[in-house]
Structures are given as structure tokens and as C-alpha cells.
Amino acid sequence: MGPKPLPNVLEIKPYVPGLAAEKGYKLSSNENPLGYSPAVREVLASGLDHMETYPDGGSNLLRSAIAERYGLSADRIVCGAGSDEIFQLLARAYLSAGDEIIQSEHGFLVYQLVAQQSGAKTVSVPDIDMTTDVDGILAAVTEKTKIVFVANPNNPTGTYLPFDEIKRLHAGLPEDVLLVLDAAYAEYVVKNDYASGMEMAGSFENVLMTRTFSKIHGLAALRLGWAYGPAAVIDAINRVRGPFNVSYLAQIAGIAALKDEGFMDKSAEFNKRELARLSEALSNLGLTVFPSVANFILVEFQSSGDYTADKAYAFLRENGLIVRDVKSYNLPDCLRISIGVKEANDQIISVLSQFMAGR
Secondary structure (H helix, E strand, O other): OOOOOOHHHHOOOOOOOOOOOOOOEEOOOOOOOOOOOHHHHHHHHHHHHHOOOOOOOOOHHHHHHHHHHHOOOHHHEEEEOHHHHHHHHHHHHHOOOOOEEEEEOOOOHHHHHHHHHOOOEEEEEOOEOOEOOHHHHHHHOOOOEEEEEEEOOOOOOOOOOOHHHHHHHHHHOOOOOEEEEEOOOHHHOOOOOOOOOHHHHOOOOOEEEEEEOOOOOOOHHHOOEEEEOOHHHHHHHHHHOOOOOOOHHHHHHHHHHHHOHHHHHHHHHHHHHHHHHHHHHHHOOOOEEEOOOOOEEEEEOEOOOOOEHHHHHHHHHHOOEEOEEOHHHOOOOEEEEEOOOHHHHHHHHHHHHHHHOOO
């Protein structure tokens, strides 16, 4: 008999990424359809001359660049291999067996995964109209609650909480409960009542904001994210993270990406235009398209009959379009569709038009 892993590890259902497309278009992972900044390509090419040396263990130049870009203190920033790693580090630093985290009903799956790794329980609070329910979360808090995760905007629903609601949520939480604001899609939001939580993370001892370079910056392959928050939380994360957790190439790419505001603006404007066009076109087919402020849409199909999500998924795949099955988010009648290049979005509209017309 060989060695046995911990029982809570065997209960984990591994995260399944969006499928890649062998041909056609991949619209399953919310990637930037415009690619990434040309400035990043240049620095990566020059960076290949330094593969024999370890990266800066503190990501100091990158943290300084982030701090300069957003007007923050570099000492209160920590970088990771995607914001996913930061969630894992939080679990390592703050969760143990018997503890609880709280998330929304359709919250990002990684929150539950990191809780399970620590033997903690995930409490999922039902949404209201596919949107995080602040009162429901506050009612679910117990003495066992250690972290509340709020993705804002949320993946996979695409909905968001206005900043006043985030502030109301925080005001109702005990001081020893950490509020984690996952703002992976913040750069895409064009709502006057939205804020990423950066201000709160700089003002309170129990608020942490996380961001990623995978979406608007198009650096998903390099795995790069960061968090900003109180000094004590950043210190705890640094104590449990690996000494070289962010690669040299990711660090220099991140610095270059931050400087190219033109690429970010171009990406956000393209997404705004195509998000509206795709949402309207699919709604006109009789499908339910939930309002999204991110770079994807959640589309609801019939629960039975000829026009189910499963049948739509298969038909899209037959036509070279890979979208995201979201059964694992307790959304069996829905598909999540990333905003792709214009040609991909045109094809989504065309293929789903055929599908809804009975082929």
C-alpha cells in the first residue's frame, strides 16, 4: 500500500480549463481577442538572453510599476503566478480544517478549490437575478467564517455589484473576516457606480483586492497577477509564497504591458462594442442573455427539448466554436461565451441562428 494523500484532497474536483480549439475559434476562457501589446513582444525577445539567472524574488520592479500606474504603495503589493496563486496563498495563510469561506452561488470555482485544500468549508449564498446577494452573505457569516470572496464583476455571470453595495457588505462584516475583492475584469467595466475596491484595500485592515494580467493585458500564458491590501495581509502572503513564484519573463512583460495604455484602451473599446453587438443579436434569437460588464456573456437555453445548452454546445463545437459549459457552476442550462474577434462573433451569431431555427 502506497502513501495516501489527505482525505480533503481526494474530495477535490480539479478545475477544468476551457477547451482549446483544434480549428475554428476558442471562446471558452475569456482571453483577449486582440492578443497582447507589441511592446511586450519586444521585451520578451530581449529577455531571452537571461534565462540562466533566477528572477527577482520580490518582483520589485514590477511592483513599483504597478504602484506608479495606480498611485499605490509598492510595499502593499504582492505578485503571483496569476491571481489564482494569490487565492491559494490566502488559503494557506488564513484557512485550516473547520474554517469557512463564503462566496456567491455562482462564484469562481477556484475559491472552493483552495478552501478544500485547507480542509475548509465553502458556503455558497444564492444569487438574486444572477447577482451577488449582499444581505445573504452577511446572514451567512458565522464564527467559523474567515474569508468572503467576491468576484466583481463575477465570472461566469458577468454581473457586478455597485461600489455602494461593496461598502455595505464590508461594513457588515466582522473585523476579523477578510473580504477579498477579485477584480479580474475591472478594466472592462464602464459603469459610473463601479469601483474595483482599490480604495477600500488601501483603507481597511481586512480588505484585499486582486487583479490579473490575463484578461485586458492578454498575458494569460505567462501567469501573472497581483494583490493590494493591508500590510499585515501582504506580509502573511509573502511568508507562504515561494521565493521565485513569478518568472522573469512574466515580470518584464507585466511592466511593458502596464506602460501601453493605448493597447488597454483599444481592447476595452473593442470589447464594449462587440459585447453589445453579440448580446443584442443573441437576444433577438429569443435567447436569454444576462447583462454583462465583462468580456463574456452568459446565455440561457431551454431546460429540455430541442434547444438545450447541451445541444447548442454540441452544435457550436461541430461548427468550430468552443464555448464554456458551466454545469460545474450550477448553471446546467447556460453557456458562457467569450467575446472573440469580430469574425468569431459573427460566426457565433450565424451558428446559433441556425440552431434556433432548427438547423
